[in-house]
Amino acid sequence: PPTKRVCVLGSGNWGSTAARIIGNNVLRLPDFDDRVNIWVYEELVNGRKLTEIINTQHENVKYLPGHRLPDNVTAVADAREAVRGATHIVVVIPHQFVQDLLATIRGTVDPGARAISLIKGIAISSEGMTTMTQIIHRALGIPVASLSGANIADEIAEEKYCETTIGCRDAADAAAWRSLFDTSYFQVNCVADVVGVEFCGALKNVVAVGAGFIDGLGLGNNTKAAIIRIGFLEMRRLAMHLSGAQIQDATFMESCGMADVITTCYGGRNRRLAEEFVKTGKRMSQLEQELLNGQKLQGYLTAGEVYSYIESRGIAEHFPLFTNIYQICYQGRHPRSIFDGLNVDFSRD
Ligand code: NAD
Numbered sequence: 001p002p003t004k005r006v007c008v009l010g011s012g013n014w015g016s017t018a019a020r021i022i023g024n025n026v027l028r029l030p031d032f033d034d035r036v037n038i039w040v041y042e043e044l045v046n047g048r049k050l051t052e053i054i055n056t057q058h059e060n061v062k063y064l065p066g067h068r069l070p071d072n073v074t075a076v077a078d079a080r081e082a083v084r085g086a087t088h089i090v091v092v093i094p095h096q097f098v099q100d101l102l103a104t105i106r107g108t109v110d111p112g113a114r115a116i117s118l119i120k121g122i123a124i125s126s127e128g129m130t131t132m133t134q135i136i137h138r139a140l141g142i143p144v145a146s147l148s149g150a151n152i153a154d155e156i157a158e159e160k161y162c163e164t165t166i167g168c169r170d171a172a173d174a175a176a177w178r179s180l181f182d183t184s185y186f187q188v189n190c191v192a193d194v195v196g197v198e199f200c201g202a203l204k205n206v207v208a209v210g211a212g213f214i215d216g217l218g219l220g221n222n223t224k225a226a227i228i229r230i231g232f233l234e235m236r237r238l239a240m241h242l243s244g245a246q247i248q249d250a251t252f253m254e255s256c257g258m259a260d261v262i263t264t265c266y267g268g269r270n271r272r273l274a275e276e277f278v279k280t281g282k283r284m285s286q287l288e289q290e291l292l293n294g295q296k297l298q299g300y301l302t303a304g305e306v307y308s309y310i311e312s313r314g315i316a317e318h319f320p321l322f323t324n325i326y327q328i329c330y331q332g333r334h335p336r337s338i339f340d341g342l343n344v345d346f347s348r349d
């Protein structure tokens with residue numbers, strides 16, 4: 001009989017897509033129970049509970065419309081109930097909500113369970129900057145892996161070929177996570193660099209905001225490529241600084257690194273709303289409310305978190321692009337000031 005069970009915590013655009021993949025994969029994995037619980041932050045959609053819609057129509061009509069979820073994926077509104085008995089916990093909610101969710105489920109999680117974070121974000125605390133795997137590990141006391149890649153959820157739900165990167169130190173755990181996620185159209189590569197994978201995923205969202213500014217200004221491909229290049233190097237510089245140079249350089253060449261910067265700077269929500277920011281002059285939070293139908297942005301929040309860290313440590317001058325993006329988002333500087341001071345020497349990084 002199966003001894004393992006998966007719970008997906010989060011049912012947004014990516015959470016629903018991940019549940020669709022996992023729900024199909026567990027059906028051919030004898031160790032895993034067929035039932036996959038997906039925790040849904042409950043809301044009413046056209047007067048009906050979203051959990052009820054998912055459990056009857058097998059579709060997340062709000063966050064992943066047009067794609068059927070496997071019948072063995074069950075929506076649960078109570079996070080504690082969803083996670084009870086799970087051996088494999090997939091955490092995939094916008095990063096600003098993770099602390100509240102962890103406080104809710106603490107004490108309910110099986111001490112022998114494992115988690116994986118699909119979240120792209122970081123947190124600032126009194127100790128400095130913390131990654132999502134570190135926060136989850138501290139709250140739940142279980143091993144936590146990371147998954148990040150050039151993974152626009154809608155394209156994956158359409159089963160268009162792409163790659164992703166799993167960061168996991170333990171080889172047996174990595175094999176289990178791979179078996180849950182890998183498909184012919186979603187190719188998993190595992191590395192041991194857990195934190196490197198997640199820093200890439202979080203920091204590229206700031207670069208995507210910059211790319212959106214370039215689009216909003218009506219500038220061209222060359223300009224955007226310059227922002228991508230400099231952004232990529234600032235990502236690497238900051239990730240190396242934060243990790244005490246523990247990150248493998250090779251991680252930046254995985255799907256979670258270079259490839260994710262490219263896809264997000266061309267096709268992501270952060271890019272799209274940053275373009276609107278320039279064109280309309282509205283705040284990011286307002287555009288998020290008006291244009292995303294409940295979906296959430298991570299990039300402008302991460303820009304704020306990054307700036308608060310680099311400014312408090314006196315190292316902002318080494319990150320002119322991140323600094324400019326922050327000041328354009330929050331301090332009313334003109335988007336054209338994105339180019340100020342970008343002639344940085346990265347040759348010794
Ligand atoms: P989303 O932006 O599509 O949806 C927002 C989700 O947050 C909804 O499920 C909503 O119910 C939930 N929510 C709203 N208020 C909440 C609250 N107070 N507490 C808890 N949940 C609340 O979500 P997503 O795209 O699945 O994003 C989750 C994470 O995955 C993010 O870190 C994102 O960067 C990352 N990610 C997204 C994609 C993508 O293409 N969508 C791809 C890779 C990674």
Ligand code: 13P
Nearest residue numbers: 149150151152268269270
């Ligand atoms: P956005 O949140 O900007 O849509 O990016 C999605 C993503 O992380 C693609 O890998």
